[in-house]
Ligand SMILES: [Zn+2]
């Protein structure tokens with residue numbers, strides 16, 4: 001499913017049989033109702049064949065596999081600490097998290113501060129219209145509000161690569177404001193972005 005060497009997820013493709021795509025090719029993530037052990041996400045992704053398809057990703061694959069930590073530890077985003085870490089905690093990624101580095105982060109506009117996050121908090125992604133820039137809608141794990149950031153592809157695809165500065169849409173979104181990828185794209189192309197430093 002997730003290949004740590006290429007940092008790509010493999011999904012079925014009706015044209016090519018299967019396709020491997022990075023996280024930045026995801027377009028929409030949606031928690032599948034009724035799933036809990038594990039939670040499963042329905043993902044719309046931009047396929048290498050040029051079409052958009054749906055695939056399923058388990059929570060472990062989404063948040064932990066990129067860190068080589070699937071199922072080993074549990075991060076408390078409210079306290080920004082690893083908890084219940086077991087004997088496998090000696091892993092390099094876990095040590096970096098323990099030292100205060102976060103694999104993913106974003107700027108929470110309502111709180112006016114950067115926050116650590118995991119990919120399962122991303123719910124809409126779209127090309128940002130210039131260069132390798134990706135528009136990212138995130139549901140803040142701390143305050144529950146929605147923020148839209150403009151980041152590099154590496155910021156999304158490479159754990160522990162955090163852009164020094166990200167674009168932030170200066171707008172407080174209603175909880176249900178960004179329902180579709182079309183609404184999100186329209187917002188991305190019309191919004192003004194303000195650069196914010198991402199030092200956690
Ligand atoms: Zn395809």
Ligand SMILES: [Zn+2]
Nearest residue numbers: 108111140143
């Ligand atoms: Zn927040």
